[in-house]
Amino acid sequence: MIRLANVTRRFGDIVAVNNVSLFVKPGEIVGFLGPNGAGKTTTMRMITGFLLPDSGEIEVGGVDVLNYPEVAKRKVGYLPEDNPLYEDMTPYEYLQYGAVMRYVSQHEFKKRLKDVADKTGIGDVLTRPIGELSKGYRQRVGLAHALIHDPEVLILDEPTSGLDPSQIVAMRELIKELSKEKTVVLSTHIMQEAQHISDKIVIINKGKIVAEGSPEELEKMAKGEHMVHVVTKNRGFEKVLSSSGIDILEIREKDGETEFLVASEDKKDLREYIFNLAKKNNVTLLEMWKERVSLEEIFLKLTQEEEP
Numbered sequence: 316m317i318r319l320a321n322v323t324r325r326f327g328d329i330v331a332v333n334n335v336s337l338f339v340k341p342g343e344i345v346g347f348l349g350p351n352g353a354g355k356t357t358t359m360r361m362i363t364g365f366l367l368p369d370s371g372e373i374e375v376g377g378v379d380v381l382n383y384p385e386v387a388k389r390k391v392g393y394l395p396e397d398n399p400l401y402e403d404m405t406p407y408e409y410l411q412y413g414a415v416m417r418y419v420s421q422h423e424f425k426k427r428l429k430d431v432a433d434k435t436g437i438g439d440v441l442t443r444p445i446g447e448l449s450k451g452y453r454q455r456v457g458l459a460h461a462l463i464h465d466p467e468v469l470i471l472d473e474p475t476s477g478l479d480p481s482q483i484v485a486m487r488e489l490i491k492e493l494s495k496e497k498t499v500v501l502s503t504h505i506m507q508e509a510q511h512i513s514d515k516i517v518i519i520n521k522g523k524i525v526a527e528g529s530p531e532e533l534e535k536m537a538k539g540e541h542m543v544h545v546v547t548k549n550r551g552f553e554k555v556l557s558s559s560g561i562d563i564l565e566i567r568e569k570d571g572e573t574e575f576l577v578a579s580e581d582k583k584d585l586r587e588y589i590f591n592l593a594k595k596n597n598v599t600l601l602e603m604w605k606e607r608v609s610l611e612e613i614f615l616k617l618t619q620e621e622e623p
């Protein structure tokens with residue numbers, strides 16, 4: 316598990332992460348979604364214990380990261396944004412070095428190496444210089460490095476960036492597979508990626524969380540499931556609507572027609588309900604359609620709007 320409570324981090328005048336609170340359940344994959352400069356990397360670096368917050372609390376696997384950074388670091392595997400690798404080393408050497416840095420014994424390392432190499436599919440390239448490997452393999456090596464000490468939590472900063480489409484698919488599948496045993500937080504600025512891979516999406520903008528929920532929940536919100544446009548010939552339908560427990564979000568009049576945008580959470584099919592309501596009250600319905608907004612639009616709206 317990961318817990319952040321009111322975490323804030325500034326760089327000079329910039330508030331990179333602004334009062335962020337977040338809980339990630341064990342075994343969950345959380346997709347951290349936001350545009351450039353949103354604060355994804357800063358948040359992830361604080362979770363890994365490599366960067367200290369100015370205020371707030373961070374806990375990883377039940378360990379307080381600020382008070383016990385060394386213990387917490389052993390619970391976290393981290394694939395940094397640009398995945399810095401030593402080109403002259405072989406994956407074997409690089410993983411061995413990673414194991415030493417995390418106090419993994421040689422004996423333990425031998426056991427872990429096989430498991431990690433199998434999982435990430437790098438068994439055949441263990442003794443080739445990293446500099447000769449493709450980008451896809453380099454990412455796998457980075458992931459293996461993050462896994463070598465068998466951490467409880469994986470923090471993956473843009474793990475698919477720079478990969479070609481087939482490598483992206485393979486990397487996503489690998490992450491899904493790993494998440495069966497680990498709690499995973501990954502960042503991306505691609506909506507579809509977050510949607511495909513995550514149990515929960517957290518949208519961050521200008522250092523603040525602006526929305527969070529399962530892909531289904533966000534999608535529901537995006538599709539405006541309970542929002543319907545209604546165009547009537549007569550005026551006065553608003554009275555009928557509001558006395559029937561429907562919220563009127565907008566009213567527009569044009570050329571003798573009235574357009575309403577209405578919403579209701581408790582009516583199953585709002586269109587059918589409104590149709591019958593209009594019929595009963597002799598209101599002439601001219602048009603009716605569900606509000607359609609894509610998840611992409613919601614994301615853009617949430618991340619492009621100026622703060623009030």
Ligand SMILES: Nc1ncnc2c1ncn2[C@@H]1O[C@H](COP(=O)(O)OP(=O)(O)OP(=O)(O)O)[C@@H](O)[C@H]1O
Nearest residue numbers: 326329331349350351352353354355356357358504
């Ligand atoms: N070491 C630093 N020194 C100064 N400013 C920084 C530093 N690290 C991050 N920032 C600033 O903090 C803000 C958040 O940056 P961060 O790297 O966390 O964003 P991000 O969401 O990871 O963006 P990207 O999608 O581009 O990776 C930005 O305004 C950035 O310029």
Ligand SMILES: [Mg+2]
Nearest residue numbers: 355356357396
């Ligand atoms: Mg970043």
